[in-house]
Every structure is written in structure tokens, then in C-alpha cells.
Amino acid sequence: MEFELMKEQLKGEYRQVFSEVLVYGSMKNISADMLTDRLTELYDILLTAQTEGRDVRRITGSDRERFCRDFFGDFTPLERLRELPGRFYSFAWVIFVMELLPFTADAGSNEKAVSNILPYLFGIGLGVVFELMCSLVILPLMFRNRKISPETWNNIAIVGFAAMFFGMLISQDSISAQLNVPSLPLVICSGAYIAIFFTVRSVWRYKHFGTIRNERKLMLKDSYYKNLSSVRLELIVMNGWKKQYERLSSRGKVTAEGYLDKLKSSEHINDIVDRGFDLFVAVIYLASVIGTAAASEGITDILVFALISGVISYFIWRFFSKAFRQGAGVRKKLISQCETAGKTMPEYLEDRLSLEDG
Amino acid sequence: MDNAQLMKGVLEGCILSIIARGETYGYVILSELEKAGFEDLGEGTLYPIITRLDKNKLIACRKAKSPLGPVRKYYSLTPGGQTALEDFRNRYRKISESAAKVLYGE
Numbered sequence: 448m449e450f451e452l453m454k455e456q457l458k459g460e461y462r463q464v465f466s467e468v469l470v471y472g473s474m475k476n477i478s479a480d481m482l483t484d485r486l487t488e489l490y491d492i493l494l495t496a497q498t499e500g501r502d503v504r505r506i507t508g509s510d511r512e513r514f515c516r517d518f519f520g521d522f523t524p525l526e527r528l529r530e531l532p533g534r535f536y537s538f539a540w541v542i543f544v545m546e547l548l549p550f551t552a553d554a555g556s557n558e559k560a561v562s563n564i565l566p567y568l569f570g571i572g573l574g575v576v577f578e579l580m581c582s583l584v585i586l587p588l589m590f591r592n593r594k595i596s597p598e599t600w601n602n603i604a605i606v607g608f609a610a611m612f613f614g615m616l617i618s619q620d621s622i623s624a625q626l627n628v629p630s631l632p633l634v635i636c637s638g639a640y641i642a643i644f645f646t647v648r649s650v651w652r653y654k655h656f657g658t659i660r661n662e663r664k665l666m667l668k669d670s671y672y673k674n675l676s677s678v679r680l681e682l683i684v685m686n687g688w689k690k691q692y693e694r695l696s697s698r699g700k701v702t703a704e705g706y707l708d709k710l711k712s713s714e715h716i717n718d719i720v721d722r723g724f725d726l727f728v729a730v731i732y733l734a735s736v737i738g739t740a741a742a743s744e745g746i747t748d749i750l751v752f753a754l755i756s757g758v759i760s761y762f763i764w765r766f767f768s769k770a771f772r773q774g775a776g777v778r779k780k781l782i783s784q785c786e787t788a789g790k791t792m793p794e795y796l797e798d799r800l801s802l803e804d805g
Numbered sequence: 806m807d808n809a810q811l812m813k814g815v816l817e818g819c820i821l822s823i824i825a826r827g828e829t830y831g832y833v834i835l836s837e838l839e840k841a842g843f844e845d846l847g848e849g850t851l852y853p854i855i856t857r858l859d860k861n862k863l864i865a866c867r868k869a870k871s872p873l874g875p876v877r878k879y880y881s882l883t884p885g886g887q888t889a890l891e892d893f894r895n896r897y898r899k900i901s902e903s904a905a906k907v908l909y910g911e
Contacts, residue, residue: 454873485852488831490875492848493830498873505839508847517849545860671874 452675459495460503464511465491465595470589470628471515474581474604474799477522485518512590515698536644541568543637546630548755560630569615577608641728680777689782689796696793707782714778721771728764729766776797816843816854818893821882824864828881830871831855841878843908855880 454465468489470483507514545667546562581604589600649659688710695701701709739752785795810864816838823837830833832857845862858864863886882890885888 469845487876488878489848491830491873491875492832492835492873494873494875495871506835506848508849514847514849517847518852520849596862669870669876671870671876674874 449672449675450486452672452679453486454746455679457493457497458794461497463593463597464503464507465489466491467511467589468518470588471600472519473601474528474586475519475522475577476527476578476762477519478526478533481522481526488586491520512587533648533751534646536641536648538571539637539640539644541570542633543641546637559739560631561627563625563627564633564635565624565626566619569619573608573611573615574712577604577611580604580607620682626653639690676773677777680773681781684777684781684795685772685800686791689800692793692796698738703793705786710778714775716781717771717775717778721775722766723762724767728760733758806900813854814849815897816850817858818890819843820851820854820858821886821890821893823864824880825882825887826903828867828879830877830879854903858886861885 452470454462454469457465465486469482469486472485477485479725492506493503495501496503585600585604585607589595589597652659652661692701692703692706696703735756736749736753740749743749743752781795785792788795790797790798819841823834830869831851833846835846835851838851855864856875859866859880860882864880865883867879867881869879894900
């Protein structure tokens with residue numbers, strides 16, 4: 448997300464280069480840490496070059512594909528191997544969750560449950576095929592065909608992956624072969640791997656960065672990158688308000704002087720809706736847990752359901768709540784700035800938007 | 806002869822030399838090399854070399870805000886880098902003197 452916002456600060460060829468490097472790095476499966484490290488460095492250089500009016504070819508050379516290859520040149524096969532435990536970590540989560548759910552439901556009654564691991568192997572195969580498709584087909588085409596934007600090539604790759612994924616799901620129904628292994632060791636092994644990897648990574652991060660949190664995420668929390676998101680949101684809100692004012696004033700429903708008051712009263716309603724959403728999520732969650740408790744006999748089932756639906760509800764609530772808060776923060780800031788400027792809201796919007804255009 | 810390998814070796818020394826003048830960052834290093842005549846070099850060649858110098862602890866890296874806002878990496882020379890630079894200068898002088906004798910009969 449931050450990379451998209453960074454891209455928006457660049458223009459023309461500078462933006463094209465940033466997009467190409469971003470798509471190249473993603474399709475080549477460069478590690479997230481290295482990608483962040485390189486892209487933030489490149490962003491600074493491109494932004495400086497753009498400000499100074501320096502030709503982008505003096506930064507990238509004339510061959511962009513070679514530039515990308517060299518730019519990530521130290522992501523050697525050995526580096527790729529070092530990334531494997533991290534990839535297995537994500538994969539272990541998939542196995543753990545997929546196998547734990549049915550296993551928990553059958554706990555006690557089906558101790559000799561078995562799992563078909565063929566779909567996981569197909570999944571690994573799909574990943575390899577996708578990576579080859581990106582490296583051998585999509586990326587060379589992207590560098591040769593500049594008429595199609597890097598973002599479009601990225602979308603083509605996503606559609607290709609989705610087509611292969613659904614093709615794999617459909618074809619699995621017609622494959623009768625199974626590769627069954629006992630479920631319990633699968634759950635224990637994937638769970639143990641997750642715990643060990645998490646512990647080792649936390650210790651390593653603490654030793655190197657003084658925190659167990661993701662360095663990449665911490666860096667992108669820098670006020671500059673956060674501000675990029677806020678600036679974009681401000682523009683969206685201001686444009687929305689401008690259109691709303693034009694529509695309402697053309698029908699004679701609001702005056703330039705009265706529009707600020709109308710926005711302030713809308714903000715009160717938004718606050719109530721925001722609090723109502725928190726309550727709504729809590730009520731839905733409790734109702735579903737109580738409903739399950741009433742219908743179920745086993746305490747384990749109820750606890751597992753409460754835990755899983757609690758985690759899902761929390762993430763849904765957090766996502767929407769964060770978006771609401773961010774939006775409300777920007778709207779309140781604009782209202783306050785307009786009041787401080789002593790202008791009517793339409794005047795304030797006109798001034799701010801003309802500044803942004805300039 | 807592999808031009809790229811020869812170039813990388815020379816560039817390593819030159820980058821160390823630029824950083825030895827004082828704490829600096831990627832864009833300036835690139836500009837300095839370009840001013841010295843290393844044309845069509847590009848960040849693609851430069852950055853992996855800087856990363857290697859950093860990994861080998863010949864330079865130290867500090868992250869700070871640039872005047873334009875985004876996070877920028879500032880590089881400075883470590884004591885190990887200072888030794889490596891002296892070593893490179895000595896080896897380079899010796900090789901170029903020997904090569905000049907053979908190539909130009911100096």
C-alpha cells in the first residue's frame with residue numbers, strides 16, 4: 448500500500464521506473480525486507496532526481512531490465528535459500544489451520560484421522576509454475592512492451608494465477624489419487640515449526656533491530672509515509688465535499704456560509720455510526736457464541752468456535768474501525784483548518800484544491 | 806577479460822574513497838562517480854556494491870530523514886573500511902604502474 452502511495456509522488460518516467468522495479472521485485476519473489484529496503488532507497492533517489500530535473504536514464508542506464516537485474520543482483524540463489532524458512536512459515540500456517548479445524552471437530556472420536564496432502568503438493572507446484580511464468584514470460588514482455596503499464600502486467604499475472612488456482616481446484620475433483628498421512632503428526636509438526644520459527648525470528652529481530660516487530664512495517668510507520676496516506680485521503684475528501692456542495696447548492700439546499708455547519712452536523716452523525724459499529728460487532732459476536740453454546744453439547748466445540756470467531760471478528764472490526772477513525776480524523780482536521788482560516792468551506796476547498804493542482 | 810568484475814573491483818575502491826570524504830548517501834555517490842567519468846553506471850550497479858560493503862562492515866549505515874521527507878540511508882566509513890581503502894589504493898597504484906610499463910612502455 449505504501450509503495451502505491453510513494454509511486455503517486457513520482458511523475459512520468461520516474462514513476463514508470465519505480466513501478467517496473469516494484470513489479471519486477473514482486474514477481475521475482477524478492478524477500479519483503481529486501482524489497483522495502485531497495486524501494487525506499489530508490490524512491491529517495493528518484494524523488495531527488497525528479498526535484499533536480501535529472502534525467503532518469505542517468506540513474507537506471509538505458510537498459511531497464513538489466514537495471515532491475517543488477518539492482519537486486521545480490522539476491523543470489525543462496526539468499527533465496529535463506530528465505531525458504533520464511534516461506535515455509537506461511538505455508539505451515541495454512542497446513543496448521545486447515546488441518547486443525549476438522550481435527551478439532553473430530554477430537555476424541557477420530558484419533559486416527561488422516562489427511563490428503565496432495566492438494567498442498569499441488570499448491571507448491573502451482574507456486575513454482577507461477578514464478579516461472581512471471582520470470583520467463585511476463586517480465587520480459589513488460590520490458591519490451593512499454594505501451595502496457597507495469598500495473599497492467601501485474602494484473603495480468605494475478606488473473607493468470609487465479610485461473611491456474613481455480614483450474615487446479617476443478618481438476619482435483621477428477622483426480623482420485625490421494626496421498627494420506629496421519630493428521631495428528633501433521634498438526635503437531637506444522638504447529639511446532641510455527642512456534643520455533645516465530646521464536647527464532649523474534650530473537651534474531653531483537654538482536655539486530657532491538658524489537659521483535661517487523662522492521663519493514665516499523666519503517667513505513669515513519670511520519671512521512673503515513674502522511675502520504677493522509678494527503679491522499681484529504682484530496683479524496685475535499686473532492687467529494689466539493690462535488691456534494693455543487694450538487695446541493697445547484698438545488699438551492701445549501702449556501703456557501705451554511706455548508707460548514709452542515710458538514711459539522713454530519714460529523715456528529717458519523718461519530719454515532721462509528722460507536723454503533725463497535726456495538727454491532729460485539730453484539731453479533733456474542734449472539735453467535737451464545738447461539739452455538741445453545742446448540743452444542745461439547746464445551747470444546749464452544750470454546751473453539753468462540754476463539755476462532757473472536758479472532759475473525761476482531762480483525763474485521765479493527766480493519767473497519769481503523770478506516771473510520773482515519774477518515775474522521777481527516778474530516779475533522781479539514782473542518783478545523785477551514786474555521787481557523789476564517790473562510791467558507793467552498794472557498795477553503797477551492798484554495799486547497801487549486802494549490803494541490805499547482 | 807571480464808569487464809564487469811574489473812569494474813566492480815575498481816568501483817568498490819572508488820565508493821569507499823567517496824564515503825571517506827564524509828558521511829554521504831546514494832544519490833551523491835552516483836553523482837560523484839558520474840562527474841569522475843563513470844558514465845551509464847546507474848543505481849543498479851552501485852547499490853549491490855554498497856550493500857556488499859555494508860555486509861562486510863567496511864561502511865556503516867544510518868537511516869535519517871532526507872530534506873524532501875523520505876527515509877534516506879547515510880553511509881560512513883568504518884575503521885575496517887579505512888584499512889580496506891588504504892589497501893585498495895596501494896594495490897591499485899602498484900597494478901596501474903605495472904600495467905602502464907607494459908602497455909605504454911613507461
